[in-house]
Amino acid sequence: MEIRQVVNTVFKSCSYVIVHEGKSWLVDCGDVDRILPMIDGPLCGVLLTHAHFDHIYGLNVLAAMFPKALVYTTRAGKEELLSDKLNFSKYYGEPFVLDDTEVVRLVEDGDEVPLFDGIAARAVFTPGHSPSCVTWVIGDALFTGDSFIPGVKTVTNVPHSDKEQAAVSEVLIRDLAVGRRVYAGHASESESMI
Numbered sequence: 001m002e003i004r005q006v007v008n009t010v011f012k013s014c015s016y017v018i019v020h021e022g023k024s025w026l027v028d029c030g031d032v033d034r035i036l037p038m039i040d041g042p043l044c045g046v047l048l049t050h051a052h053f054d055h056i057y058g059l060n061v062l063a064a065m066f067p068k069a070l071v072y073t074t075r076a077g078k079e080e081l082l083s084d085k086l087n088f089s090k091y092y093g094e095p096f097v098l099d100d101t102e103v104v105r106l107v108e109d110g111d112e113v114p115l116f117d118g119i120a121a122r123a124v125f126t127p128g129h130s131p132s133c134v135t136w137v138i139g140d141a142l143f144t145g146d147s148f149i150p151g152v153k154t155v156t157n158v159p160h161s162d163k164e165q166a167a168v169s170e171v172l173i174r175d176l177a178v179g180r181r182v183y184a185g186h187a188s189e190s191e192s193m194i
């Protein structure tokens, strides 16, 4: 399993292409033109760490190219995908809502999404930064989104964030991170992140 990082133009959010045996999965979706060259074979689906706009804005373009790719998120994430207020895109001049909700699959805390033969992604709910936050555990890789960015204080001053929840989630994530590599939701030199 190979993990390829894409740093997107909006707030240097990060997408990750996970490649294994000629197939790919994506974690979060920013600039499709940057993501596409990293994809090998069919794109099977997208795992969302949360649905703030800087992590989802490429989804409609991506869906047009890969109509079979499913999008995995939480119930709160689906609400954010469908509201330019909840995903904040409205406030940044680029209103975004997901066009086709048929592709959305809801996950519960602890659910496993099969990715490749013998490899699954486990959803661990880590709310706080946003109610929709999920940390994805895939083998020895941990995709934390904005719930935990090493060396950066978790952002909890945006609407619907919850500082106490974020602190509880961080403890959980630090525990999960033992023996695993963390793939976070922003390049750490980014000045703004939501």
Ligand SMILES: [Zn+2]
Residues within 6 Å of the ligand: 050, 052, 129, 130, 146, 193, 194
């Ligand atoms: Zn965010």
